[in-house]
Amino acid sequence: MKEDILVNDVIQSLPQVLVDGFILGAVYAIVALGYTMVYGILELINFAHGEIFMSGAFIGTAFLFVFSGLGLFHSLPALLILIIVLVLTSVLTGFVGMGIERVAYRPLRKAPKLITLITAIGISFLLQDFVRFITELKRGNYILTGPSLFNTQHSIKTHSILSVFGNAQIKSASIIILVVAVIMMITLDFFINKTKWGMAMRAVAQDRETASLMSVNVNKVISLTFFLGSALGGATGVLFAVQYNTIDPYIGFILGLKAFTAAVLGGIGNIRGAMVGGFVIGILEMFASANLSTLTSGVLGSEYKDVFAFAILIIVLIFKPEGLFGKSVAEKV
Template sequence: MLDQILQTLPQVLIDGLTLGAVYAVIALGYTMVYGILELINFAHGEIFMTGAFIGTAILMTFSGLGWLSALPAVIALIIVLVLTSLATGVLGMGIERVAYRPLRKASKLIVLITAIGVSFLLQDLVRFISELKNGNYIVNTPALFSGQINVKASTLMSSFNDATFKVTFIVVLIVAVVMMIGLEFFVNKSKWGMAMRAVAQDPDTASLMSINVNKVISLTFFIGSALGGATGVLFALHYGTIDPYIGFILGLKAFTAAVLGGIGNIRGAMFGGLLLGVLEMFAAANLSIMTGNVFGAEYKDVFAFAILILVLIFKPEGLLGKAVVEKV
């Protein structure tokens, strides 16, 4: 059994890191909003999905104008990422202003229901536009990077099988790592980041210290939504097919990653996303081997959530979260 697991390990790590990077960046949006408002923004998964469609629409437009073949792939990617990030960032700010800000003093349950309502609204709106333009809500994304790379893992260890990955694997990892490092630097080193941390600790005291709490919250939604939209572009490029419902399951998994790493903790969201992606791919490849064909790859989600439950039983604050001591 161990030999069979080792054979697929290189490919599992490649696929798991790709999926985990997507989870990690989406989880950053959840954890930023929760850290400041203690709000689970369940519409964030649909913002990710909207970003995938906006990025695909831009790529299709470039292709129709002949720009996609004229521009270097890296330049085209940067343009698409910037435009999509701006669009989804503004969308996130609009959602916060219209749907969340009027309910800021209301019960958390009411705001949560509102977030779920916004997610359904975005799903159906994107589906309507997609069917209106293409006649089908399932859309194929134009290829920007082509080719596959073979990894001779067997030269490192005879038990390993060789692995392959698409060039977009490298693109996803590089862009995701740059966004994670950039966000970490922004939150910890900039004045706006300091304002975010102050509002997260005590919004009332922060407002007394001349910090515009509404602007900080809007900026938080803008950054989180921009990251989610950019990640949607990366997802569309790597997997090639998108539909209006990809945001639901991926958003749920990203939220799970945020909780696994420690909700409200930026580094925890990164670590939780990467870990969840690797665990999920490991289960998909090896669950039938480990259980004697009792459970197959379709139970990979059960495996991942079982790990989450065990972590939360023994460390409720998450792997990198800190236990909060309630003062009386």
């Protein structure tokens, strides 16, 4: 009887878990793209990418405050303002990513990978403290609460279709996140697979030296990769800030690790794999958040949801280190 009640509770919560999981997974997926693009070309884990995401959240929120102070929310649709903020933030964070590559990574391109990894971690801490310093200087507190936008709740009546399921709620901001995330992922996939620059990126990822001999400007391709990954990460930071409304300089650390887990799960270096991995991690995390306490009779609370993401990373690295969509590559000796 007790087991039946547990199963019923899990099934009842499933629609809401899927809705919240897809929203969180969309964030993980786009941030994971930045990791997998850079790794595919440089074989570098850019651990500063989570802080690019965080910087995008702060830059976007600052733009929203400026536009609100100018009274533009009364004269322009909020959705149009959000699109403008997304574009501006994407461009700025894209140039930040290019600057990091030019200053911190390019001089170390022939150095041992451990040195570039330590440099990436150092850049991560530098961005955290820089954003915290600026925020505290301007506002006296490093925790930032943005303007409330797109908070209208919409009901999804799943109970009327199948009585075993409960209903779900979704905010307007969540719908915007899903739509924008899907557009960005489709656009990036098209760019990588159908354009001249995308072909150059794939060529450099496959063999950097040979691509340079075929008149491909490797430095420009790498800069473009950092720009695209950072622009997507910054735009996702804006969407995250609109969805959750409260941000701080440390949101990029754990989220970045989970996005990296998603990239590894999908197959690091594989664009479509990173997308799928992000959604899988998001759904599993929300499932744990909603049902972990019920399934363990209160022994483990929802705060243990983070364990799921990193347990998955360990399992994948042990049993399938190339990821779900990755391919094993024989090392030439």
